[in-house]
Amino acid sequence: MSKQLVMLEHGSGGRASANLIEQLILPAFSNRYLAPLADGAILDPIPGRIAVSTDSFVVDPIFFNGGDIGSLAVNGTVNDIAMCGATPKYLSAAFVLEEGFPLADLKKILSSMKKAAKRAGVLIVSGDTKVVPKGKADKIFINTTGVGSVPFGLDVGPHAICEGDAILLSGFMGDHGLSIMMLREDLGFFAEIQSDTAPLNGLVCDCLAACHVHALRDPTRGGVGGALWEIARASGFGISIQESGLPVRPQVESACQLLGLDPLYVANEGCLLAFVPEGEAKTALKIMQNNPFGKNAAIIGRVTKENKGQVFLETRAGGTRIINPLAGELLPRIC
């Protein structure tokens, strides 16, 4: 296996494709929906409204501290579905492979997707594999699209935000982005920084059960700063956050200083922003901290009537800074 490579034939729809699917992909994802290998999967009825979300993953490098492109692709879409207030149930997985990609690496990634899907409680029910000639893609790109069920009567989103809402962040900022950047820049001395890639559906479920969650967002590309800016813009409210309350690991903060980065804009893959009524902030914080994926949660700010559509940061020094999204690209292929 270790010397076998993806060949163009693996994407042909002929015998090599069938072998790849039957020997590598089916054993990883086997379930009664995928097994018939039809053009599509037929699922059981999903009660209530349905949430759908899609994401293509092009992360470079494909293996990193704390995860790989496979676990990232599963967790990323699980989280996007969860951010709608929905319970993720099914995922599709579509692969674009570069000719010459080692089959052993593909096997490793499939195994990691299998584990991530099991951990998140979702089934991979439909798939696709394309192979492009060497040099026409970079190793492997994965698209996952998720389908989930939205509880009756639940309506979370920027439109549901109210003045005074407390804003919680469920974990440390910047871990994922830094873990990738450390590998790219070959900065071995920060090698212990791990991606936070994780499924957040359980954490969302806990929060929805315990309080009136108004909005949820996972601050991936663009970081916490980018996500808050989008929410301020979409809700029409102002957002005020306190620099002193922002959770950042000391080693991430040091690495950011070294690289001239602001952790507010660095991507996360395992934490979420939750907007809850002021009076429920402490309950929400406790609920998060009791969940393994929210143990470093913090209340980071609140929603204001002033500064409509803008995000203000109160600095440690007592000043105020407007948080705008970055105009350029901090780090391509972060997810």
Place this chain on the structure above:
Amino acid sequence: MSKQLVMLEHGSGGRASANLIEQLILPAFSNRYLAPLADGAILDPIPGRIAVSTDSFVVDPIFFNGGDIGSLAVNGTVNDIAMCGATPKYLSAAFVLEEGFPLADLKKILSSMKKAAKRAGVLIVSGDTKVVPKGKADKIFINTTGVGSVPFGLDVGPHAICEGDAILLSGFMGDHGLSIMMLREDLGFFAEIQSDTAPLNGLVCDCLAACHVHALRDPTRGGVGGALWEIARASGFGISIQESGLPVRPQVESACQLLGLDPLYVANEGCLLAFVPEGEAKTALKIMQNNPFGKNAAIIGRVTKENKGQVFLETRAGGTRIINPLAGELLPRIC
């Protein structure tokens, strides 16, 4: 617009991403599900069982006679959903763009997706855009994932095939594959060959209303030969087809002869194979021929108890040939 190019910033999750989405993507696909630009789309309840299918499109060249990567990506997934006997309702669309790709080409592709979605009666409800550095992907790859509704009590698939079933093919073989090959090989004298890319959900709907359809399959990669081989294998029955009954355009046949190809293995993107009870074959044929996407339909063969799991072709000369899937790759990046 014509000189503007995709930049890495367009995939950053920052201001450039927001501009690209708001100025190019939203105007093309605008609908009430996509408009909130949340992490996922929340859809109305879908009654009954749900069909899900995913496909990534990497076709090269991206513009060809009769369509482009955009219309292909919409029709391809619409058809995969329809082949489950389902009514396609919603699609997601995820783009991997190469840095430097012309925004004018992206606009053209989006417009073509918009038209194709309208024609097929589906809404594009969730999206994603990633940009990779120049040379790390080839122009544009599109993943579409579809969600559809399966009528109560309907169960189509290879498992439902019966001995004696008639096999119908709804249109000419090989048009799509040849249209791509003509461009790749720069064979201008066959320039009139057009891809057959088309949405087949209406045709499927007509057939399901008029007869007891046992199985459906769109013979894309691997062609009619590859699709029949898969079905024979999955159903456990034999399949017998008549060479004289296979519909092929004369210019496709000539081009195939010139290139040393068998049209049986060339990809299609706008025709389907239908398995119906022997006694309903003529009704099914008439129904197909009355639909604009089935006017060249033909009865091409039947299901046999003999030769289990195999496909036999009765040649024009009166001989018999076993149809196996190709071991190698006929033409990479056909879809």
